[in-house]
Amino acid sequence: MSPKNMSSSAVLESTAVPDKSGKRFSLRLEYDSSRNRSPWWSPVLSVILALLLCAVFIAANGMNPVTVYEKMFRGAFGTSYGFTETLVKAIPLLLCGLGIAVAYRISVWNIGAEGQLTVGAMAATAVTIYFPDLPSFWAISLMLVFGIAAGALWGLMTAIPRTHFGVNELITSLMLNYVALLALDYVVFGPWKDPQGFNFPGSPMFTAAQSLPVLGTTRLHIGLVFGLVAVLIYFLLIKFTRWGYELRLIGANPNAAKYAGIHIKRHIIIVMLISGGLAGIAGMAEVSGVTHKLMQGISPGYGYTAIIVAWLAKLNPLGLIVTSVLFGGLIVGGYSVQTIGLPSSISELLQGAILFFLIAGEMIHRFRIRRSA
C-alpha cells in the first residue's frame, strides 16, 4: 500500500479466518477515501438494481415485472411516436439538469428547478397576454428573454439568502417551488384565465406566432436545439475559460479556492442565475412548444427528476444528453403502463430508487476486502 493510502484508509473490520492450509490470516474491510472516482459501470449497475427493487413492488401489485418493463420500454422507445414523446420530455430535463449540474459542481444544492421552470413559463405567458400582436420572431425572442429573466430572478432569490444571510439553499429553493406553484394557480384561476375556456383554469391558447416551430407533424419542438446549444456552450465555458477553471477549482477544493482569492459568493450568485435561467428556458419551451397555453401541471416534476438526471450523468454535460433521454423515456414509459392498470408513479419510484443506488454505488467502491497475514 502506498504511504498516501495509509493515511487516508481505515480498517473497519478485522476477522481472523483460517485458510485451507490451516494457516490463519485475517480479512479486513478497508476504506480508502483517495479512491474518489467511481467506476463507469456504477451508474449502469444502479439503474439495474433499481429496476430489480421496483420489480418487487410491481410483483406485489400482482403483475409480471418483465411484462411491465417491456411495455414501458416499447412505449418510450419502440415506436416513432413514443420516441419523439420521449425527446419532448427530455428537453426540460436536459435544460433543468444542466442548470442543476452547474450549481452542484460547486456544491450549491439547488432543488428549485421546478419553481424556476414554473416562473419561466409564467413570464413567457405574460408576453403573450400583454403583447399579443408581436410578429413571430419578436414574440418568441421576448418570451425567451422573459423566461430566462424570471428563472434567473427565482435563482437569485435562492442565492442571496445563501451568500448574504447564510441560509441553506436547499430550504430556500424548495420553499420557492411552492410559492411559484401557488402563483401559477393564482394566474390561471384568476387574472389570466381564458374567458372562452369554459371555466377551465388556464390561459388563452397561444397563437401560431407565439408557438415554437416543431419538426414535421410531431410534437418535437425547437427547444431541443436550445438544450443542445446550452450543453455545448456550457461544455466550452467549463473547459476553456477562466470562469470555468475557477468553478472547477471551487468544486475540487473550496478552501484552496478561497485562499487563491476566488470570490466564492460571486460564483454562487452566478451559478444560481445560470441555473435558474436554464430552468426558465425549459418553462418557456414547455408552454410555447408543448402545451401552447399556461395551465396547472405544466411540469410533472421535471425539476426534481432533473436532479437525478444530473447526478446520474455525474454532472457531465455530454452525459446529461444520454440521461435526460433515458429519463424522458422513463416518464413516457410510466404513462404507457397506466393502460394496464399500474399507477404511473412507478416511474417516480424508479427514479428515487436509481438515486439511492447511485449514491451508494459511488461510495461502495472505496471499500475493499484485503487479506493480510
Add this chain to the structure above:
Amino acid sequence: MDFTTQLLIAAISAGTPLLLATLGGILNERAGIIQLGAEGLMLMGAVTTCIVYIRSGSLLLALLATLAVTALLGIIHSFLTVTLRANQTMSGLAMTLFGSGLSAYLGKSISGLPLPGTSPKLDLGWVKSIPVIGDIFGRLDVLTWFSLLLVAALHLLIHHTSWGLHLKAVGDNPATADVMGIRVQMIRYSYVTAGAALIGLAGADMVLAYAPTWNEGLTAGRGWIAVGLVIFARWNPLRALFCAYFFGALDSLGFRIQLLGSAIPPYFLKMIPYIVTILVLMYLGYRNRNKPSGTPESLGTPYIREQRF
C-alpha cells in the same frame, strides 16, 4: 369561542406534525447526520398509516407499522451516511424522491378513501369546563399529548442525562467521543433511526388529526419546513415546541382569514408559511452572523476512524 382561541387550537393541530418532524430532525442532526429526507419520510408515514388503518381497522397496528417502515428507511439512511459515508445531502434528497414516489405508488389503491377513525381524543373531564384553557386542552388527541411529553422527554435526555452528553459529543466531535469509548457509529445509527421513525409519526399525525384521507403529496412541503424549523429551534426541543406552533398558526391563519371573507386571493395566503420560513431563516442568519448558530459542529461530515495497525 373567539378568533384567537380558534387560532390557537388550529395552531396546535397544524403544528403537531411539524413538531414531531422537527423533534425527529433534532435527534438526527444532534448526532451529526443531516436529515433532508423528512418530506419523503412523512409521506411514507402517512401512506403506511392510511393503508394499514383502512385494511386492518386497527389504529395501534397502523402506528406500529408506520414506526417500523420509517425506522427501516432511517436504517437505510444511516447505512448510506454512517457506514458508506455517502453525501448526506444527496442521501436525504434520494429519501425524499423515493418516499414521494413510493407513497404515491402504494397509496393509489386507497387514494381518497376515508380513514375508519381519527386519533382518539383524551377526555379530561372537568378541565373542559374551564374557559379558553378547557377549549384548548380539553380536546387534544393522543398524538398531540404524546408530542408534548416527547418535548419534555427529549429536553431531559439531551440536557440532563449522560446519554444526551454522549449524543452531543458524537454530533460535535466524534473523534473525541470515540477516544472516550463512546460507540459513534452505534449512536448515530440509533438516533437517525429513531429520528426517522418520529418523522414518520409526523406523517401519521397529518392523516390522523389533520386531513383524514390519503392524497398524493399531501404533506405539501411540511417536511421541508420542519428541516428549516430544526435550525429555527437551534436544535433545542423546547424551542421546537414554540417554533412548530408558530408555524402551525401561520399555516392555519390563511384559512382563517379566508373564512372571514377577505378579498386577498387564497393562493397568496397559502404562500405565507413558505415565505415566512425563508424570512425567518434570513433573520436568524443575519442576527447570528458573528455568533455560533448552535449547529452541531460535525453536522454533515462523516466520521472516519484513523487507520489502526
